[in-house]
Amino acid sequence: MKKVVIIGGGISGLSAGIYALQQDLEVEIYEKNHVLGGECTGWYRDGYLVDNCMHWLTGCRPGEKLRGLWNNIGVLGEDIELYREELFYRGEFDGVKLCFWRDIERSRKEFLEVSPEDEEAINDFFDSVKRAECVVVPSEQSMADMGIIANIKFSMSMAEMGRVLMKHGKETVAQLAEHFKHPAIQKMIRSYYEPHHSAVSLITSYGFFTSGSAAIPEGGSMGLIKRMSERFESLGGKIFLNSPVASSDVQKGNIVSVTLENGDVITADAFLFACDPIVTFNRILDKKYTPKKLKKLYKDRSGYPVSxxxxxxxxxxxxxxxxxxxxxxxxxxxxxxxxxxxxxxxxxxxxxxxxxxxxxxxxxxxxxxxxxxxxxxxxxxxxxxxxxxxxxxxxxxxxxxxxxxxxxxxxxxxxxxxxxxxxxxxxxxxxxxxGSYMSFIPVEGKKSIYLKSSVPGIKNAFLASQWLQPTGGLPLAATSGKFAVQSIVRKRVI
Ligand SMILES: Cc1cc2nc3c(=O)[nH]c(=O)nc-3n(C[C@H](O)[C@H](O)[C@H](O)COP(=O)(O)OP(=O)(O)OC[C@H]3O[C@@H](n4cnc5c(N)ncnc54)[C@H](O)[C@@H]3O)c2cc1C
Incomplete structure (x- = not known):
């Protein structure tokens, strides 16, 4: 059996591990921390649970393709309860109450009552959210690997979003807020994310709520990780905690081994880096292997900020x-x-x-x-x-x-x-x-940049991480794991 070593036991690493095991590969995950989960974690203090991550999980609507992926990796299932909050978020500014309900028409009515003079901007905003309900996270094939025809097909499936992108595609949430005259509505729009965040992120996130795609699976972040690790181990995968990978030995365009901080040398046929790419390319691999697109993202700090x-x-x-x-x-x-x-x-x-x-x-x-x-x-x-x-x-x-x-x-x-x-x-x-727990946010009309799972110059190195696509989050991390395994199989390196 050919062996894949995965570096990083967050969502992307666990997802990659499950997909690799389903390809009959031998899989080991090396995680630097004493628990799995990475950013998707939680901890107990004085008997209280602090859930670090889970505000909502996209892809929970029955029939959604992404839901199939969540089912496959153990995150969702028939017997796993879903909590659907009635609202995206609410606000109260200087005595004015506002709410982004899941029921979009209820919110539209309430906003119009608060500020009739903003009728045009209010209708445009809620119409945009309604249109954004068609947005889906690609879960069959990565955007970076899609050919022109697949790309056009995928974009056509979200045609309604075209008008939203034309109108708000280049705006930040701060600029979106300026369309409104009422100061409370301005604050409501501007304050949930950083003001430099893209307006489309806000509109799309709200659309995930109104469409029913967003929900919270029982057990929160830790429950989700527990179910994924159980699925991974039940398929025969091995997990090594407290095992930070420190360096790699690359010979003739192939990684021969990686070395843990404790000096242990780990060999495999393929190496899948599911840690933050800044760790991959600044610490474990030589910087020279950093993909060009990633270098561009790291360099253009005003065009692709993080938060x-x-x-x-x-x-x-x-x-x-x-x-x-x-x-x-x-x-x-x-x-x-x-x-x-x-x-x-x-x-x-x-x-x-x-x-x-x-x-x-x-x-x-x-x-x-x-x-x-x-x-x-x-x-x-x-x-x-x-x-x-x-x-x-x-x-x-x-x-x-x-x-x-x-x-x-x-x-x-x-x-x-x-x-x-x-x-x-x-x-x-x-x-x-x-210190960012989400990926790059394209602003000022910058194009979304999608990274491939392969590493230029190293045949048997692959990437999985939320950082391969703009804005990040659990769905992008999980799908990146699946895409990395597709890439391993496609390249026939093992
Ligand atoms: C406060 C907060 C709220 C969030 N809310 C949401 C939300 O509501 N919905 C949503 O979809 N997303 C949310 N996210 C984002 C989500 O948690 C991340 O997108 C996702 O967990 C990233 O997964 P990942 O596998 O790409 O990266 P990581 O979670 O960073 O996993 C990488 C793993 O690699 C390990 N590692 C690093 N270096 C090494 C090394 N040298 N050797 C071995 N292992 C190493 C790390 O310890 C880590 O476990 C939130 C995140 C935070 C922090």
Whole structure:
């Protein structure tokens, strides 16, 4: 049996592992951390679960092709419950309440009541979301491998999206917000993602909710990883935790072996890099093998920015009723600072939908402050002084806790601090480029760039990662694993 070694046990690595085993290959996964999952993870503090990733999973609508992939890798199935939140997110700005309901017409009506003078922009926005419901994540073949005809066919299947792209394809969310006169609507549009994020990402994400594609599978991030690793092991795959890969031995255009940090040398017929490509090409392989398109992405920082977040998690003590509703919300507040910038709103999310994760007495609220690359630089500098870094995390968390209790006085004295992550956390934990847990976002009319799974110059090296396609996320990570295995089989290297 031919052997494939996979470097990285996140979603892309596990997905690749399952698809490779289904091709009758021998598969080993080497993961640097003590648990699988990478960015898709969670942790317990004082009996409370902090779910690091799962806000929604795209591809949960019956009949969707992507759902077939989720079923195949153990993420979804007949017996796995799906939670469908009633809203994408809600906002309350200076007393004005707004909500992006799954029922799009309900939202349209409410927005028109709030701001009749924005009728044209409101109708255009909700019509765009409706059109975006046709968007699907390619799960049969990667965009990078599609020929012209397949590409045209795929684009035609999403023809409705053409008008949205013509109108909003070059806009950021900040520019989309400027179409509206009402300040609360502007804030609602501008504040969920970073202002430089593409308007199309926001419209498409909302479309995943209204179409029924987005849902949360039971068990959240950790449940999803557990099911994937069980599927992988049940097919005969082997997992090695606490096993960071440090270097590789490339001879005559083939990788002969990789070496772990502990000195163990691992040989195989093919090597599949499912870690962040910045780790692959800056640490394990020589930089000279970096694909040209990837070099371009790393270089053009204003055209293809990335983003990260500061996230503070709080446990709710006790079982008393609270007026905060389930799901994600934004609300205006007294200004506070984070990474040297001022914010006048909080983005918070109550986790209590899945009683196996958040039983009564163990509900969790997480507050997120989106961070861009300049913020990452700020955190990196601060991290040089460990105590200043810890102090700043504490200060921001206290500011957020204060604003939560100002908005929900019944939470006073009932919130316990659980943990705080910064972009440095994601850098340390997964080696993430600039601490980003999603991929490049094309802005200013830049084209989407798709990377192939193959590595130029090395015949038996392959890539799987959310970073191979713009914007990233769980579906792109999972499909990249499948595509990498297709590439291994197609190239007949093993
Ligand atoms: C706060 C947050 C919220 C998110 N929300 C959502 C959401 O709601 N929906 C959604 O679809 N996506 C969401 N995402 C994104 C999603 O988590 C990622 O897209 C996905 O998990 C990326 O998977 P990956 O396999 O490409 O990369 P990673 O998860 O980065 O996996 C790479 C793995 O490689 C390992 N590794 C690194 N270096 C080495 C080495 N030298 N040797 C061995 N192993 C190594 C890492 O430890 C890691 O386990 C969110 C992410 C975060 C952090």
């Amino acid at each position: 990260s977040a500061f996230i503070a998690a709080f446990g709710i003590v006790g079982t008393d009723e609270i007026s905060m509703e389930n799901g994600s919300e934004l609300f205006s507040c007294e200004p506070y600072t984070a990474a040297g910038k001022e914010y006048d709103f909080v983005s918070a999310r109550l986790y209590d939908y899945d009683k196996t994760l958040y039983p009564d007495g163990k509900r969790v609220i997480q507050c997120t402050i989106m961070q861009d690359e300049t913020d990452y630089d700020h955190w990196r500098e601060l991290h040089g002084d460990r105590s200043a870094y810890v102090e700043e995390k504490k200060r921001i968390s206290e500011e957020l806790l204060l604003r939560l209790t100002e908005r929900y006085p019944e939470l006073k004295g009932k919130l316990v601090f659980l943990s705080a992550c910064t972009p440095i956390t994601f850098k340390r934990y997964c080696g993430a480029f600039k």
